[in-house]
Amino acid sequence: MTEPWIEGWLAATHTISQIVTAGVAITAFSLLLYSMTFNLRDRVTRSFALISVFLVIIFTAQAIGSTATDPADVLFWLRLQWVGIIFLPPAYLHLSDALLATTGRPSHGKRLWAIRLTYLFSFCIFILLPTRLLLGGVVIDQNPAPHLERTGLVDLFTVYYVFIMILAWINFYRAYRRTLTSASRRRMIYLMAGATAPALGTFPILIFGVELFNNHPLVYWSLALLAGALTGVLLVMMAYAVAFFGVAWPDRLVKSRIFIWLLRGPGTASVVLGLTTIVRRAGALVGSPYSAYVPIIMVASLLLCEFLITLFAPIWERWLFYGSDRADLSLLHTLEERLLTSNDLKQFLEVVVAAVCDRLQTPDAFIAAVNEDDLELIVTAGDDAFLKEPQTSQALLHLVVQNQLHQDIFQWGQFSLMPLVNGVHEGHEDLLGILGFSWDAEKALDADQAQTLLLLSQRVVMALRDRKLQRQVFSSLKTLNPQVKLIQHLMAASRYDRQGVLMDEKELQPEDFTAWVKEALTHYWGGPKLTQSPLMQLTIVRDALEANDGNHANALRAILRKAIEQVRPEGERRFTGEWILYNILEMKFLEGKKVREIATRLAMSEADLYRKQRVAVDAVAKAIIDMEQQARQDINN
Numbered sequence: 265m266t267e268p269w270i271e272g273w274l275a276a277t278h279t280i281s282q283i284v285t286a287g288v289a290i291t292a293f294s295l296l297l298y299s300m301t302f303n304l305r306d307r308v309t310r311s312f313a314l315i316s317v318f319l320v321i322i323f324t325a326q327a328i329g330s331t332a333t334d335p336a337d338v339l340f341w342l343r344l345q346w347v348g349i350i351f352l353p354p355a356y357l358h359l360s361d362a363l364l365a366t367t368g369r370p371s372h373g374k375r376l377w378a379i380r381l382t383y384l385f386s387f388c389i390f391i392l393l394p395t396r397l398l399l400g401g402v403v404i405d406q407n408p409a410p411h412l413e414r415t416g417l418v419d420l421f422t423v424y425y426v427f428i429m430i431l432a433w434i435n436f437y438r439a440y441r442r443t444l445t446s447a448s449r450r451r452m453i454y455l456m457a458g459a460t461a462p463a464l465g466t467f468p469i470l471i472f473g474v475e476l477f478n479n480h481p482l483v484y485w486s487l488a489l490l491a492g493a494l495t496g497v498l499l500v501m502m503a504y505a506v507a508f509f510g511v512a513w514p515d516r517l518v519k520s521r522i523f524i525w526l527l528r529g530p531g532t533a534s535v536v537l538g539l540t541t542i543v544r545r546a547g548a549l550v551g552s553p554y555s556a557y558v559p560i561i562m563v564a565s566l567l568l569c570e571f572l573i574t575l576f577a578p579i580w581e582r583w584l585f586y587g588s589d590r591a592d593l594s595l596l597h598t599l600e601e602r603l604l605t606s607n608d609l610k611q612f613l614e615v616v617v618a619a620v621c622d623r624l625q626t627p628d629a630f631i632a633a634v635n636e637d638d639l640e641l642i643v644t645a646g647d648d649a650f651l652k653e654p655q656t657s658q659a660l661l662h663l664v665v666q667n668q669l670h671q672d673i674f675q676w677g678q679f680s681l682m683p684l685v686n687g688v689h690e691g692h693e694d695l696l697g698i699l700g701f702s703w704d705a706e707k708a709l710d711a712d713q714a715q716t717l718l719l720l721s722q723r724v725v726m727a728l729r730d731r732k733l734q735r736q737v738f739s740s741l742k743t744l745n746p747q748v749k750l751i752q753h754l755m756a757a758s759r760y761d762r763q764g765v766l767m768d769e770k771e772l773q774p775e776d777f778t779a780w781v782k783e784a785l786t787h788y789w790g791g792p793k794l795t796q797s798p799l800m801q802l803t804i805v806r807d808a809l810e811a812n813d814g815n816h817a818n819a820l821r822a823i824l825r826k827a828i829e830q831v832r833p834e835g836e837r838r839f840t841g842e843w844i845l846y847n848i849l850e851m852k853f854l855e856g857k858k859v860r861e862i863a864t865r866l867a868m869s870e871a872d873l874y875r876k877q878r879v880a881v882d883a884v885a886k887a888i889i890d891m892e893q894q895a896r897q898d899i900n901n
Contacts, residue, residue: 281485287533288496291530778885
């Protein structure tokens with residue numbers, strides 16, 4: 265190997281090492297921002313954020329100082345680098361203590377005081393940093409790189425550095441031993457492995473090994489390059505493990521968010537910085553260090569990285585993080601694109617109304633949707649003032665309900681009305697709305713007008729049907745949210761603490777339980793909404809197992825029946841106002857009667873029945889909560 269080739273390889277290794285060092289600084293700063301944005305409330309995350317701050321100081325000072333030429337500037341950056349090095353040991357001890365506390369072994373004073381004393385000791389060393397007691401002057405003209413002179417206190421600090429790191433690793437291992445699940449143990453291994461590189465790779469070994477590397481600069485820069493790259497990779501591994509602390513998100517969401525952040529943040533910034541540096545230094549070799557190619561490469565690489573991330577990141581997410589749930593999650597992600605919002609529906613129906621007016625040559629038309637107990641006017645054309653009066657809409661709804669069985673156009677004053685029916689549901693036609701247009705009753709529609717009206721009405725039915733289905737989806741999501749939120753919090757609490765799943769949740773609230781109670785009542789005589797209900801975890805249900813031969817479904821069924829009986833008024837059963845709630849519960853859920861049959865028996869409209877049913881289910885949920893709270897009080901007493 266020739267001497268010029270060695271010099272060229274040395275220059276290339278030096279340049280790449282500087283780029284990697286700057287990349288590590290960018291990565292540390294990006295991960296600091298990530299932790300501050302999402303879960304800084306957690307103690308482990310706060311401790312990691314402190315480590316990230318000191319790593320940013322170390323690698324930023326190292327990256328800038330390696331390019332400085334003035335001795336005063338070099339001295340400043342090398343001393344600034346030591347600020348991060350000095351405070352790194354207490355930060356690691358702080359992190360290890362937070363891990364132990366998270367895994368169910370909180371500090372009772374000893375570890376807390378050890379952390380405080382360590383920070384105090386580091387602060388005392390920091391005070392000595394501007395003087396020559398800790399570090400000597402800067403050495404510029406000696407291979408392989410500028411460095412500070414060694415003093416006796418550096419040896420003392422090195423012993424302190426190693427001792428505190430050993431204590432931190434002992435705590436890491438204790439925390440690892442306390443984790444039980446395979447996922448939490450695996451992430452604890454990631455954290456321990458990731459913590460190794462910053463602890464070892466940041467200590468300036470050149471202050472001790474200058475004689476060793478003086479005649480072998482290529483070896484030094486190769487090791488520096490390897491150490492920088494390894495530090496960056498293991499720092500990301502450490503951040504990945506820390507990202508699961510203090511958040512109630514599912515694992516796939518945590519992985520996805522940090523993955524996208526790494527690509528858009530440090531990944532893009534490091535690529536842009538690296539390409540820009542290479543182009544600038546290549547230009548320096550030909551005598552043009554700040555050529556026009558530098559900003560061009562900077563902008564082009566930035567846009568290209570963002571374009572590739574936008575294009576391919578969703579694909580990578582699906583294949584890396586979704587696993588067997590890929591189909592379900594992909595369907596949920598497309599829901600936003602396929603969602604028919606109120607504005608979307610209104611825009612589409614406005615087009616339909618305009619087409620009706622155009623084809624029939626009529627100035628007035630409207631489309632109204634049927635809710636539980638009212639008629640909602642969605643779009644109109646022409647005069648609609650009288651339609652907005654409550655008594656008019658109620659009368660119109662009553663008229664349409666009476667005529668929907670025929671599904672033909674019928675007259676109402678100056679308007680012809682066409683019921684919009686979505687087939688048959690639970691033995692009767694599912695009325696979605698009405699299409700009305702002003703029309704002379706004595707004038708018949710010709711074949712073309714009738715065909716057009718039929719086609720437009722079918723498209724309105726399709727839109728209203730989708731709107732109704734989407735409202736049911738959103739209603740299900742609302743009722744699902746409380747139990748999913750509770751499960752996610754329990755999962756987050758039990759990731760690293762075996763007792764986390766046994767934590768006492770906040771005082772039970774009726775709105776959290778109403779949906780669960782309704783689902784269990786719907787499948788009262790058997791079904792997954794009963795057998796898989798979250799209500800199975802209640803204390804009163806577990807207490808009822810013995811009386812029901814260990815059958816969980818029968819135990820929950822007994823509790824539901826007991827709660828319904830608490831809604832029952834005293835005396836003999838009647839069909840009066842005070843008995844309405846109990847009668848609805850009895851006939852709807854226990855006897856399984858149809859809605860129309862119950863409404864006829866209780867002499868009320870179906871819309872009023874649904875309102876009363878919600879009140880009845882709320883009463884049952886409240887009764888179950890009172891029973892559960894009483895059972896817990898009995899246990900505590």
